[in-house]
């Protein structure tokens with residue numbers, strides 16, 4: 001059941017503060033800034049990537065490098081802006097040297113993503129890349145096989161479309177992946193307009209898991 005936008009936005013700001021101070025896993029020790037995510041606190045479309053990179057860690061913002069610029073272009077291509085969506089990651093703190101996230105780090109951080117989903121109430125969660133897709137769908141099917149095909153899942157107590165997409169960083173490296181990513185993006189508007197089907201079985205969430213410091217006031221307008 002949806003609650004009105006303002007209390008959810010306030011709770012999201014509280015969660016942002018909690019994440020900014022989080023010491024639940026060892027990654028807190030090496031980060032410059034936690035990257036909570038940014039965008040529209042009431043977005044219908046939530047993008048989820050893997051973890052912050054070096055520039056994200058410096059700025060405390062998600063997808064700010066070349067991959068982020070591509071994401072912006074792809075959004076423009078379907079008539080959307082970054083302010084229309086919310087963008088975050090599975091992990092909120094940068095793994096050293098961009099190594100793969102460890103299971104215990106994912107488990108420690110997962111409740112934050114769950115809470116973000118509960119507060120933002122997206123209809124479509126677009127997973128960016130193999131890592132986020134496998135974690136959120138709970139399946140080992142790789143991104144090459146499942147990209148562009150919407151799935152219906154219950155996650156964090158909400159029924160949502162999961163829409164697997166190639167990671168923009170992969171598209172920067174391989175032109176054919178970019179073509180595919182553009183093609184899959186082009187179907188996002190119609191997916192956003194589609195009614196969500198009811199889940200028939202007791203959903204058995206695809207995701208068992210899942211499970212928030214203070215920054216300058218200027219960062220609180222991360223959420224439009």
Ligand code: SF4
Nearest residue numbers: 022025028092093109
């Ligand atoms: S990665 Fe997540 S759980 Fe680990 S310190 Fe950062 S915010 Fe906390």
